[in-house]
Amino acid sequence: MTTATTQTDIHQGIVRQQKAEQRKKQILNLVLLVLLLLAPTVMYPVFLMKILCFALFAVAFNLLLGYTGLLSFGHAAFLAAGSYTTGYLLSNFSGLTTEMGIIVGTATATLLGLGFGIVAIRRQGIYFAMITLALAQLVYFVFVQAPFTGGEDGLHGVPRGHLFGLVDLSNNFAMYYFVLAVFLGGYLLVQRIVGSPFGQVLKAIKQNEPRAISLGYNVDRYKLLAFVISASLAGLAGSVKTVVFQLASLNDAHWHMSGEVILMTLLGGTGTLLGPVIGATFVVNLEYQLSQGPLGDWVDPILGAIFVVTVMTFRSGIVGEIQNFLRKNMS
Amino acid sequence: MSQVAHKEYEQLRISGLHAFYGESHILHGIEMEVQRGELVTLLGRNGAGRSTTLKAIMNMVGRRTGSIMINGEETMSCAPHHIARLGVGYCPEHRGIFSGLNVMENLTLPPVVRSGGMGLEEIFAMFPNLYERRTSQGTKLSGGEQQMLAMARILRTGANMLLLDEITEGLAPVIVEKLGEVLIRLKEKGLTIILVEQNFHFAAPLADRHYVMEHGQIVEEISAGDLASKQSVLDRYLGV
Amino acid sequence: MSDPFVLETQSLVKEFKGFVAVNDVNLKVQRGHIHALIGPNGAGKTTVFNLLTKFLIPTRGRILFKGEDITAMKPAAIARKGVVRSFQISAVFPHMTALENIRVALQSFEGNSFRFWKSGESLNRLNERCMELLDSVGLTEYANTTTVELAYGRKRALELATTLAMEPELLLLDEPTQGMGSEDVDRVVELVRKAAQGRTVLMVEHNLGVVSKLCDRVTVLAQGSVLTEGNYQQVSDDPRVREVYMGGAATEKQEEAE
Amino acid sequence: MSMILGVPVAVLSGQLMLGVINGAFYALLSLGLAVIFGLLKIINFAHGAMYMLGALCTVLMFDAFGINYWVALFLAPILVGCFGIALEYFLLRRIAGQDHIYSLLLTFGIALIIQGVLTNIYGVSGLRYSMPDVFKGGMNLGFMFLPYYRAWVIVAALLVCFGTWFMIEKTRLGSYLRAGTEDSQLMQGFGINVPLLISLTYGFGVMLAAFAGVLAAPIYSVSPVMGANILIVVFAVVVIGGMGSIAGAVITGLLMGVVEGLTKVFYPQGSAAVIFLVMVIVLLIRPSGLFGKEA
Amino acid sequence: EISNNTVKIGYLADMSGTYRDLAGPNGLKAMEMAIADFGGKVNGAKIEVVSADDRNSPDAASSTARRWVENEDVDMIGGLVASSVSIAVSNILEENDRLGIISGSAASSITNEHCTPNHIHYVYDTYPLANGTASAVVKEGGETWFILTADYAFGHALEGDVTRVVEENGGKVIETVRHPFPTSDFSSFILQAQASGADVVALANAGADTTNAITTANEFGLTQSGQTLAALLLFLTDVHALGAETAQGIQLTTGWYWDMNDETRAWSDRFMEETGVRPTMVHAGIYSSTMQYLDAVKATGSDDAQTVRKQMMETPINDMFAKNGIIREDGRMVHDMYLAEVKTPAESKGEWDLYKIIRTIPGDEAYRPLSESKCDLVTQN
Ligand SMILES: Nc1ncnc2c1ncn2[C@@H]1O[C@H](COP(=O)(O)OP(=O)(O)OP(=O)(O)O)[C@@H](O)[C@H]1O
Ligand SMILES: Nc1ncnc2c1ncn2[C@@H]1O[C@H](COP(=O)(O)OP(=O)(O)OP(=O)(O)O)[C@@H](O)[C@H]1O
Ligand SMILES: [Mg+2]
Ligand SMILES: [Mg+2]
16 A cells, blocks of 8 residues: 555656656746847847857757767768758759758758668767768768869859748848747757657667667667758758858868867757757857957967867866756755 | 784774765775784675775775775875785776786786785686686676686785675686685685675685674674674674 | 477577587576576576577577577567566666666557657656556665666666566576675565566576575586586586586575575 | 779889888878777877877977987977877876767867967978988889888888887787776776876877878978878778777778879879778778777 | 948958968958058048958858958958858858958959959969969970869869960870879879879969979979979968978969069068068968058048949059059959079078069960950950
């Protein structure tokens, strides 16, 4: 008898706690949403869009690193795949509506992600990172050589076009709210995934893969699906970015970009939802601020110093450290 | 047996030892003394802090306070490798076999800190499995073979104070018996041994004294002679 | 049911670069039995386990589960068939709560684990069954504790509960009591006894007390081959077994058990 | 003249020779990287920067003090090695035992700092360093003109590579190193001064890179950014060889030099990408690289 | 009608990467020198400078440029080195109707298929580089050519231009090899060049690639075995890095050299005082173009892009950088170019005394004639 009652008590306690956490999450989301809606009135919208694109990219990346434990060193390939496809389509087929361009761009990245995944997913740890890097380098090579990418010059003057053939996106505000919607879509999707039954399995794989196998999970399939979703969202970020900047360039495909997204994610905090967003905001801002000021030719050393400081002093990232702090001081 | 004369020599004295892993306070003021040539055990339930005590002696825990004297020398500020050089041999709880090394390399890895350690032949005679598998990668050994290897490599170094953590874990009963004989032989040679054991049946006949630990403290000290009379106390602590 | 043997190996061989770890093993495990695999260190017990669960690929030989050849199956597929192992080293998901640990196991039967769009709340249906399982191993009050914080013995208990959640027909336990204090050993013995109801258990164990208390049948492995087989009494009376494995301990344990 | 795929055999043999020479650089660099990764589990993204420092040091020492090539060949690696030890002591040591990714990030940051600061001082056009007089000229091998200096590069690199391999795989010190990286605490418990060992190992790996830098100084343009691009290729070499395999790094280094050299003949545009293609193929067939353990 | 009563100039260039030395931070100095020399104010309006590192990435450059023109009222953007950056930025400038003056880029396509009514290409481009050097070398008897090309847009353009010039002058290109960008080891390519037996080995690449290739050619005795080495794009800083010893005898085309006359010497002395190095043609071009721009703003009293550009086109350029320079409708600033040869160590009297000018190539001979232009601005008229 007694055990039965405690059992249900505890169970209910758990559910209650879940609810409370969910409410907290919702409040946080709401606050963020309001901030994001108001942001373009005080800040330069194109800059905000850049941040959102990179934030989406980082969120996509974090689904792998933070929640599946896979370090991909080739995510630039997906960003670029989305970016070039959308850029090429919108520049060359004037009948195409913007969202079609983005959808096809994302689909291309998804397919590429599937290809990468099938090749890479069976490799562990550092080998996984390296094989994704190698594949991304090959993709980079293709982008350098292929005639439709404009080589070093990239694709320029991609028209922003009309959303659903109706909304003129050359208006920065219209563009901003579209990008915001895409970003939120991606963000909420990842949030949903992380909490989903699928997310639980990913978490399990991350923590103890052999055990997950012995529980009957075909872990390769799970990792593959996570990889493809991540690639797809990265491609979406690339597609949207191309529309915003009307430009697709080799930069997106370079391994530095794959490195950058790792930095953003780590700086913000892996395995937290908000971390990559904060990290991307921070890095994009920092690069911009530094390249502007009198420190123009000191960007690299200062970035370098920031990485060093991050690793040495707040390894869990900005959001991670805040969470740790709250945990310590709340309980 | 010249060592018998020096038996009263104090090999280890621990007083007021506290140890921490990060925030968690694991040892709460350990007091113990071990004479040269003695074999004492640390008994207790899982998580009582026995392994931590050994690690604290080796300066392998996060932070520690108090005093640990080895051979009359204060070691609180010594780096672990200095402590080993004082003649302390440590056999860790989870074997610590190196996968990058083969069996032979694992065996000869710890530097000899004193003369009088066992020779390789002697060791191979004791653990023939090891000889058979001497060129395999260390971690390709079976669980029990790894345990043998972990024990064997300490015997080689000539350390005169051994800290042994759960050395019978996962070993076949015949090997356990053999290990018991080895420990008796070592004791006769005048080595000091601190044994952490779950297998009380193994430890009981070997030990001179038993310390019982609970919640990071020593709650009872029982000498071999008192074992029978204090059996009920022991049962209470160990839940036998 | 026709076949009394749930698991059968036929001439199972495993070689590691010229070293034969498992040599022509024919093992038959009867339905409903608790079957122990004992033997000296390095006899090949863990290797046999690894072969049965496909963490290693046999060099030769066949493995039959309920008469079906499972030699070529993948680890995950075998787990789904109902052959589930627990590990020699404790295997849990360290940063999940005890409850979540079990839920992940239960989830693998749901077949909807690829649904990444489903809300996490859909999993709460499973909580009740999780609590039952936790209760059965005495971990009710730790349901919401992160697993890293659990003591070693409790981790083992949790692991066992997770394994039970898989509703295995055949449970493979590799040294379930290793590193446990006697109190915990007793608890695990009870646990295994309970778990064995209605299913078959194959275990590796060095603690002869446990073997003598629990097991219906014992197979002794030495140098990769089966030395002998029988119930505990028969096996422990065999002088060869005493020589290579039990030493003087056999008699002690027996007395104790009685 | 006989031809292979439209290329004269003589040209091809010349290219093979050059492939081996370039491979010698890869071998040296990847060796250092493999030592550092294999033994310390540090992904040393500062390796390219260390290579650059070796070369830069050579040039600066000559400009400032007239220190000649032979002295620099010893002095520069030692100086850079000491710098590496300092880095290890003050920074890397503090993140020991953390995930790979942190050492990667940290060393990447360090590389950015070093390269950025030096770029601001010395620019990117490259500094001048003349070939030591003994090496002026070359020999005619019949199929090619082989500058003496390139011949020296092969000899020097191979000697150093073999010495390193021997030390790590065959000596007692090497076994300390290998063990210390797996469980440094336990090694310390055996009486070995592991922190010192680790510092020295990192310093040694860095020295190898700096040594390659000195070898490169007379033939490549010496500038603060010279190491930035070679890094990723050298990483690929280490991975193809099997991370942590010392012999693997050396052999693969030479092999990749040749593969790249041949690509430069048949499909020059692809010569930067070919190594990655090889890497994908190798990892598909052998998951832990050509010479990696646990196949 | 100067917007905000400020003339705001943005300096956008590679501050830390491959092209740092030829423009970079010192280019900003040159621009600031021009503004100071101009008096710091134009018609009472402030002159302000903002600068940024383009990191050689069209991506970073275009987002900076976009922000400058859309959000910070920058009127003119100068510097601009990597061709990809220049093309990306000129698109944004056209969209927002601001002005760009490109001083560092080489690609002749910038005023050809990529021309816009919103930018001016000031210092040089691949066309005269090929024209000057290639025709001179062919005329000296270099009949068969081996071209080593950097495998990206700039290299391809240069390769195309050289091939045309060589063939026009009766020579023949027998082999072209494209090397990845960047490449650090050129030995394999030099060996191929030697094996080709061509009279001339031309380097259609830039920066570290060129200097590495020259060093290696030297090491492998390319010139000793009778082949001529022609570097098509070589900046003073590159030659300085190579040293007269290695680079001696190489012919090259340049738009300007510091030691041409008193005027150039005087300015470059001042520049050297500021920066510690001698200016490249790009540095001089940045100074000159900034001056020209400010003059035009002063003359028209406006900072409107089209007004200023029109004024600049109507005013011939006569300063230390160029004599009778003309900005054409496609945005090309046409001025005399110079064929130079690197001095031998014996001839060189200082570390920066590196060139002797062999020939002046008149502007309209050097640059692509408008009749061949694919620029919309030209063809529409
Ligand atoms: N690295 C660590 N970090 C934090 N806590 C630890 C760590 N290692 C051990 N502990 C905790 O310290 C306590 C004592 O552990 P210790 O390993 O000394 O126990 P023990 O008596 O040896 O028991 P066992 O039978 O489990 O080995 C336990 O509560 C354990 O959870
Ligand atoms: N991957 C491997 N490569 C080479 N040899 C191996 C490998 N795995 C196990 N072995 C060898 O095979 C033999 C059997 O090992 P196994 O782990 O099965 O023994 P075990 O019966 O479980 O012993 P224990 O009771 O000590 O755990 C041992 O001698 C071991 O060294
Ligand atoms: Mg313990
Ligand atoms: Mg075993």
